[in-house]
Amino acid sequence: MKKLIVAAAALALTAGMGLAQTVRMGTEGAYPPYNFVNDSGEIDGFERELGDELCKRAGLDCTWVKNDWDSIIPNLVSSNYDTILAAMSINDERKAVIAFTQNYLPPAPSSYVALSEDADLEGGVIAAQTATVQSAYIAETGAALIEFANIDEVLAAVRNGEADAAFGDKEVVRPYVDEGEDLIFVGEDVGLDEGIGIGVRQSDTELRETLDAAIGEMKADGSLNEMIKKWFGEDAQIHE
Incomplete structure (x- = not known):
């Protein structure tokens, strides 16, 4: 993890993005049921459905990018994509390098x-x-x-x-x-963590706030809990 953070920190000088362009959603594609590649070769899973719904609610044009886990933070910071939706736990070590939205999954x-x-x-x-x-x-x-x-x-x-x-x-x-x-x-x-959230570059305040608002809306109307139950079962931990 230290090597990962050092590598990401070395790339931390990057310009913020504007929301007018396509938002590239980065994920691992190898961590079911959070994210995986289906039989059609498409990114699938809980985070694909969640990300698409958040983009719809926020009025964002989004596309998906698959990236190996061990380089997922450095490639976010170096602008190969704009978010991480990859079952990434929020903790202090990662928050030193990237920013997070509020959690979309509670601590588990x-x-x-x-x-x-x-x-x-x-x-x-x-x-x-x-x-x-x-x-x-x-x-x-x-x-x-x-x-x-x-x-x-x-x-x-x-x-x-x-x-x-x-x-x-x-x-x-x-x-x-x-x-x-x-x-x-x-x-x-x-x-071990504060829940799972969307990772963004620290400079992308507007994007973080936009996605954060959409997550809050889904929590408020109950749709996020329903999506969690769909993918993780009726006994899954949900937002209170």
């Missing part, structure tokens, strides 16, 4: 998954996705951290014995537990 737990209940979570090898709040958390524990580019590789490391357990966003790993026959939740859930 992170969870451990393993092949057995006796997995060593304190001193064993724990897999996590690189440059995430989960990997930063594991790095501060007594466990040995191994990082991977995406969640599929993280969970594969558990299945092939490379890691004792994986640690990730609970809503992301839940389908792998529910739909598979091997992975189970172990240990206690952990809260």
Whole structure:
């Protein structure tokens, strides 16, 4: 994460954008159900539907850009796109480099998954996705951290014995537990962030305020909670 922030900070001198041009929405496309590439090769998922609705409400002309997670902040700051909608948790380290809207998903737990209940979570090898709040958390524990580019590789490391357990966003790993026959939740859930928001360049105050207002409108009319339930289930955490 430190390398990611240093790289982004080095690119931080960039001009603000005007809202008259197309707003390029950056996402990873590899983190279902938040965002993924569907069978037609299109960006899909909760954040695609949310982003399209926010652009509609804000009167913005928007297009989507796919970018690997490990360079997603530097490429925002260097103007390869204008927002990040990619299940990005809001925390102080990221706020030092980019700005965030209010959260569109409330703070949610992170969870451990393993092949057995006796997995060593304190001193064993724990897999996590690189440059995430989960990997930063594991790095501060007594466990040995191994990082991977995406969640599929993280969970594969558990299945092939490379890691004792994986640690990730609970809503992301839940389908792998529910739909598979091997992975189970172990240990206690952990809260790590202020929720998930849209990342923008610090200079793009107008864009941030425009998107922030649209999120607030969706919270107020209940449509955001309905969208959350559609993608994450009736038991998902919603805005109070």
